[in-house]
Amino acid sequence: MTAALEHIFGGAGPTDYRYDGKTDPQIVRDLMRAAGHSDAAISAGMEPLVRLYLARLEVELASGMHTHVFEGVVPLLDALEARSDIVLGLLTGNLRAGAALKLRSAGIDIARFRVGAFGSDHHHRPELPAIAQRRAAQDLGLEVPGSRMLVIGDTPADIACGRTLGARAIAVATGRYSVDELAGHHPWAVFPTLADTAAVMESIDRA
Numbered sequence: 234m235t236a237a238l239e240h241i242f243g244g245a246g247p248t249d250y251r252y253d254g255k256t257d258p259q260i261v262r263d264l265m266r267a268a269g270h271s272d273a274a275i276s277a278g279m280e281p282l283v284r285l286y287l288a289r290l291e292v293e294l295a296s297g298m299h300t301h302v303f304e305g306v307v308p309l310l311d312a313l314e315a316r317s318d319i320v321l322g323l324l325t326g327n328l329r330a331g332a333a334l335k336l337r338s339a340g341i342d343i344a345r346f347r348v349g350a351f352g353s354d355h356h357h358r359p360e361l362p363a364i365a366q367r368r369a370a371q372d373l374g375l376e377v378p379g380s381r382m383l384v385i386g387d388t389p390a391d392i393a394c395g396r397t398l399g400a401r402a403i404a405v406a407t408g409r410y411s412v413d414e415l416a417g418h419h420p421w422a423v424f425p426t427l428a429d430t431a432a433v434m435e436s437i438d439r440a
Contacts, residue, residue, distance in 0.1 A: 254390030
């Protein structure tokens with residue numbers, strides 16, 4: 234992203250900006266607004282920036298040096314996918330194409346997720362759970378009330394994004410935020426990692 238921003242806009246913006254919990258389009262807009270670019274200029278540069286970003290991301294990920302799968306992620310995916318009463322979805326601020334590249338580099342097929350909502354669908358993260366909800370209805374014929382949606386994530390933005398729908402969140406402290414910091418945002422549950430599959434599944438079943 235930094236290289237793409239520098240190429241398209243001549244700079245990458247503030248170095249202390251935190252990407253976590255934001256969508257890719259929001260990251261671009263926040264950084265370039267802070268660098269003094271107008272919204273019109275940012276909009277005009279967005280499409281070429283996305284193309285360059287995705288091309289460079291694919292090359293970077295192909296090196297195999299930047300991909301790490303946290304302990305417990307794959308067993309949890311397996312356990313969720315095996316349940317007939319659970320629909321596995323992917324909700325991320327990444328562009329869909331970027332998410333697919335990152336998952337592929339981690340050995341995870343994006344097709345495992347029956348429903349998806351991405352930064353390429355909307356720049357405002359709190360809009361994504363409703364998009365996933367609509368896609369479950371349109372693509373799978375499933376009406377999923379917000380109260381039956383669970384978001385698993387590692388930032389306060391993940392905890393908050395589904396609240397307007399009544400969705401709950403399971404927080405995991407594998408990112409920048411500690412267990413105590415995440416707990417302060419009142420998720421349904423919080424774990425240091427996803428390593429204890431049984432405990433995470435129990436928390437999901439109790440929700």
